[in-house]
Amino acid sequence: MTVWTPNDDGFADLSSHDTFVNGAPHNTFARLRRDDPVSWLDWDGGKGFWNIVRHADISELNRNYQVMSSARGIRMEDQTYEEYLARRTFQETDPPEHMKTRVKVGKAFSRPVVTGFEQQIRDLCHPILDAALDKGTFDATKEIARQLPMMMLGRIIGTPDEDLPWLVEKGDALIANTDPDFTDHVLDKMDTDEYRMMPFNSPAGAELFDYAKRLIEEKNRKGDTDGVLHMILQPDKDGNVMPEQEFRNFFCLLVAAGNDTTRYSIAAGIQAMCHQPELLGQMQEGGDIWATAPDEIIRWATPALYFRRTATCDHELHGKTIREGDKVLYWWISANRDEEVFDNPNRVDLNRSPNRHMSFGQGGPHVCLGMHLARLEVRVLFEELAKRVKLVEPAGEHKFLRSNFVGGIKELPVTMQAQ
C-alpha cells in the first residue's frame, strides 16, 4: 500500500485492519526489518502468527513450499479443515496438486497469449481516459483505475459488458470483506458463520457461484468455446474434469483477485504522479522506461499486502523456532520497501532495474497467474495517460481500504489537465 509519509509510531498492530486505513504502517515494517525480522503477534481474532518482513527471508521461505504450506489457508484467519475444503482454490494447494490446475489455466494467462491483448487494452483506455479528463477533477480510482481491469475481466471471461459493474461489486465484497464501504458483512465485525463455507466468508460468494453456473450453462447452450472458462473446464489428459465446486471457487478468484489488484496498482501509479511530478515528463519521454515502469508502479502499489503459509514442521529462523502448525505471514509490502534490496525504497524510480519486487509473490509456486496481464494493463494505461495530460495533481485527501490484506487507495481525488 502506498503512503507518502508514513506516520505510524513504529509499533502498529499488524493484525488490525484499522491500522491500514491511513496506509501501510511502513515505520513499523522498517523497525521489524531492522530489529525483529521474525516476530510473533498475538491476535484476538484467532491464533497468533509469525511476521516475516525481510526480502531475503521471504524469498528463502517462499520457494520452500514443503516446509511452508499453502494448503491450510492463505489469510491470517483460522479455518477448519471442512471450511478449507469447501472454499479452497488452487491458491490453497501445494505442488504437485497445485500444478495440475496451473497447467490447465496457465495458457490463457501466458505471456504469448496476453501479448495479443495489447490493442484491445489500448482501445479500452481511450474512452475511459477521455471521459475522465472531460471531468477535470475526479476520483481517479473510480473513473480510471476501476474501469480498465473491469472491462478486461469481461473480455477474458466472456461476459456481457452490462454484467460487469455487478460482477465487480461482488468481487469487491469478497476481497475487501473487511471494509464497510464494500460489504455489509464486515469479516471481523459480524458473525459471518452462516457463510463460512463460502469464498471469503461472504454471501457475495454465493451470488457469484450462481452467476458462474448460469454463465457456463449459457455458453454450453450456444456452443461458445471462447475464453478462459471453457479452457479450464476441459478434461485433462487423464480425463479428469475440474469439480464444480473448485470451478466456482476459481471463478470467484478471477473476479476478485484478478481485478482489484490491477485497479490498486493503477491508482498507486496515479498517486505517485501526484507526488513526484517528474514522473509525467519521464513517461512522456518514453523509450526504455516502459520496460521498467510497470514493475516499479506495481512494487510501489503492492496490492496484496501479505499471504499466509502454515509450517509443516519446526523451522528455525534468526534464532526463533517456528513450530509445526504455526501460521506465517509473508509481508510482501515490507519486502518491497526493504532497504537491503532497493535504493530509496520510498521513492518511485521508473527506471529501477533490476527490480526484484515481490508484488506477484515471485520466487515461489504461487507466483501470480495474471502477472503478465497486470503489467500490460499498467503499461498501456500509463502510456495512454501520459500522451493525454500535461498536469496531474492531488485534489484532496486520498482514502485507503480498511484491510491488512489488500492494500489500495479506494478514493483518489485528482485534477488532470488535458494537453
Next chain:
Amino acid sequence: MKVTWVLPGGEEVVADVKEGVNMMEAAVANNVAGIQGECGGSLSCATCHVHVDGDWLEKTGEKGDFEEAMLDMADGEVTGASRLSCQITASNELDGIRLMVPEAF
C-alpha cells in the same frame, strides 16, 4: 563449470556456475536478459525458457510432464531443443553448455 547464454541479438553472457545451482538461478544472478524465473524454479511460470545448443540437449536429461505442459506457455518459439532452464542443474558433465535465449513474441 562454464555456461554461455546467447541472447537473441547474438551477444553472449559467460559465467562460472557452481555445481548444484540451476540454470535459471544462474541466469538471474548474472542478469541474463529474457530469463525472469518468476516462480523461483517451481514450474509455475515458464519464464526461463531456453533452447539448448546441439548435443548438449541430450546431456540435460529428460523433460518431466509438468515441464512439457508449462513449455506450452513459454515465450519465444518452442522447439525440440526447448527446456525450462530451472530444470537443468549445473554439473561437471554440462561444463561448457550453451543456452540460447529465444526471441520473445
